[in-house]
Amino acid sequence: MSTLKAVRGTRDLLPPETALWNRIEATARDVFARYNFGEIRTPVFEDTGLFARGVGEETDIVSKEMYTWEDRARAQSEKTQSLTLRPENTAGVVRAYIEHGLGESGLLQKLYYIGPQFRRERPQKGRYRQFSQIGAEVIGPPSAGSESPLRDAEVLEMLATLLDELGITGWTLELNSVGSSADRERYNQALRAALVPVVSQMCPDCQRRAETNPLRVLDCKVAADQPIIERLPVIADSLDEESKKHFAAVTAALDAAGVPYTLNHRLVRGLDYYTRTTFEFTHGGLGAQNALLGGGRYDGLSEMLGGPRAPGIGFAIGEDRLVLTLLAQLDQKAAPPQVADAFIAPLGEGMNAAALVLARELRHQGLWIELGEGSFRLKKSFEAADKTARQIVILGEDELQSGILTVKNFSTGIQSKVPRGELAVFLAEPAN
RNA sequence: GCGGUUAUAGUUCAGCGGCAGAACGCCUGACUGUGGCUCAGGAUGUCGAGGGUUCGAUCCCCUCUAACCGCCCCA
DSSP states (O other): OOOOOOOTTOOOOOTTHHHHHHHHHHHHHHHHHHTTOEEOOOOSEEEHHHHIIIIITTSHHHHHSOOEEEOOOSSTTSOOOEEEEOSOSHHHHHHHHHHTTGGGGOSOEEEEEEEEEEOOOOOBTTBOSEEEEEEEEEEOOGGGTTTOHHHHHHHHHHHHHHHHHHTOOSEEEEEEEOOOHHHHHHHHHHHHHHHTTTGGGSOHHHHHHHHHOGGGGGGOOOGGGHHHHHTSOOGGGGOOHHHHHHHHHHHHHHHHHTOOOEEOTTOOOSSTTOEEEEEEEEEGGGTTOOEEEEEEEOTTHHHHTTOOOOOEEEEEEEHHHHHHHHHHHHTTTTOOOOOEEEEEEESSGGGHHHHHHHHHHHHHTTOOEEEOOTTSOHHHHHHHHHHHEEEEEEEOHHHHHHSEEEEEETTTOOEEEEEGGGHHHHHHOTTO
């Protein structure tokens, strides 16, 4: 019988790596707070219809990657409900926006989330079936300014700030506009028309894409196809005046703020709800999964879900990919194991209870304490202490009677006698 | 979902159709209340799982599972 393991595409996160996850999340919360975002937590599963309508029936995510099941009916007469583990979080946030009438405040809603998402894809490095996204949405009624290109620019500037504060170096912001849904439709037709005479010279994948999703042809990496792709129409030419004006305002604001970006007119994103601005922050160290985060504007999503008009813009960061990138940059050396301030070594099992009392005192004073075990020989206590703490406190009969404790610092090698009343202050001083 | 590579000790990895190996880590002692350095000794394990070929399989064959790489797609 084989032992049980974490299922395919899922994994355990262990210390010390979890410390990095916590640092990333703390930094994100800090940055979001400065931009006046509040946290939203939506359910991990939702009615399947939310994703079918919100993300799009024809997308890969909905058509083949969702974890969906029929919920048990409570009564014979009741119909079962189709539920799905969320494959992304924007649809859930917009559902909550509609459900709670958040638009009625007349204010812009600025919401962020951190949490697991689920897609049944073939796992690879940087791609898991349960993965974590850090995302945010700016959404509200047009009267709150939700359509303004300033919102796009602010979100992008915030992301640049976040990546910089996380210490991610070498990222690239790729930017495009896919226009309104009408613009997109017009472009699709132009693209199909332009492909007809040339598609037979292209790779088999492109021949298939030309049928199923012409926009995807732009993503082709086959070298021989590139000259053909170069001559295909560009989406910018299909944008209406409003969309052009919007995009020009976004780039102008980014220029003013000094946020570097690259225009990529081939950047088309896979979710149906995107309109106008779309973007991706990429990083070279991630291999085939080079997108650190992706996002864009979704002016029609609320209405697609039966809500009021509520334009918005948002993004999702692949937290797993952030961790991979930082781990690669840190080069393992800058991952110091977490060590306690002090290790308390009781001498003999008779000292165990007294050691707990001492540990309690010190912990209540804010110190990180590792509590040893009296049956250990002192040598063994030292060995354990050296791996888990900066210093060791010896608690034997002598120390208990006299109230003068023996402390040894591992980095300096200095051993000291410290009165119990001064112990907490002494231990807190890194140089002792 | 498709193609390729891989799977041996806690970890990183050698290995061979005939007793399962190294390094690091771990445990014990030298050192009875003093770690790191050193020395001596010890345990590492269903050789990913299941089946087949063979006198004999960790090794060859098949199936499965998983990781990694590429495709698809995406965070």
